[in-house]
Amino acid sequence: EAGVAQSPRYKIIEKRQSVAFWCNPISGHATLYWYQQILGQGPKLLIQFQNNGVVDDSQLPKDRFSAERLKGVDSTLKIQPAKLEDSAVYLCASSLGQAVPNNEQFFGPGTRLTVL
Amino acid sequence: QKEVEQNSGPLSVPEGAIASLNCTYSDRGSQSFFWYRQYSGKSPELIMFIYSNGDKEDGRFTAQLNKASQYVSLLIRDSQPSDSATYLCAVNPASGGSYIPTFGRGTSLIVHP
Numbered sequence: 001e002a003g004v005a006q007s008p009r010y011k012i013i014e015k016r017q018s019v020a021f022w023c024n025p026i027s028g029h030a031t032l033y034w035y036q037q038i039l040g041q042g043p044k045l046l047i048q049f050q051n052n053g054v055v056d057d058s059q060l061p062k063d064r065f066s067a068e069r070l071k072g073v074d075s076t077l078k079i080q081p082a083k084l085e086d087s088a089v090y091l092c093a094s095s096l097g098q099a100v101p102n103n104e105q106f107f108g109p110g111t112r113l114t115v116l
Numbered sequence: 117q118k119e120v121e122q123n124s125g126p127l128s129v130p131e132g133a134i135a136s137l138n139c140t141y142s143d144r145g146s147q148s149f150f151w152y153r154q155y156s157g158k159s160p161e162l163i164m165f166i167y168s169n170g171d172k173e174d175g176r177f178t179a180q181l182n183k184a185s186q187y188v189s190l191l192i193r194d195s196q197p198s199d200s201a202t203y204l205c206a207v208n209p210a211s212g213g214s215y216i217p218t219f220g221r222g223t224s225l226i227v228h229p
Contacts, residue, residue, distance in 0.1 A: 042204050042219035056216045091159060103215060107159035
C-alpha cells in the first residue's frame, strides 16, 4: 500500500514570495490533515478536510495561508506572502475517517520550508 | 483552548531500563489518545492508541489512561538505543461530532548503552 506522498521535499524562498505544497493521501482515506511543525515543537494542525469539506481551520492564518482539496483526494497548501516565521516542516497526514475516535493518522515525509 | 502538555525532556535512561513518558490534557471531552514516535528528521509514526481507562499493552509498550486525572502515559520496557526519539502525545477532543487532533510538544527520549 502506497503511503502519503508530498512534494516538494525541500523548498527555500525569500520572504514575501509565495509557495505551494502538494499532498496525495493514502487511497480511500477520507480525512486529510495539514500540520506545521516548527523545530522543537509538536505538529500544529492547520486544516482538516473530510472529503472535500473543511472540518477545522481554526489555526490556519487565513490572511496568508490557503488550502484546498477540490476533488476530495489530493490537496494543496499555499502560503502567500511568506514570512520568516513560516520556516517549518509542513506535514500532510491522512486517516480513514474523522468521525471515529481511534482514527490513526498516517504521515507523509513532509516538506521542509526555509524562508530567508 | 485545548492543550496537551508534555515535558520536553530530554529523558535519559540506560539500556534495558523502563522509560516513562507522561502527558496531560485539558479537554475532559477527549475520547481517544495516541502516542507517536518521531525520529529526528522523520515524520511521526503511530506506536499505539488507547481510549479506555486502564492499561493497554503492545509488546514492550504499555499505554496507561486515567480520564479522571486527565493523564495518559507511555511505558517502554527494556529500552533500547533504537528507542531514542521524540514521543508525541496526541489527543482527540470531540467537537460537534468530529475529532480534531491536538499534539503535545513531545518528549525527547535518549537511551544510552
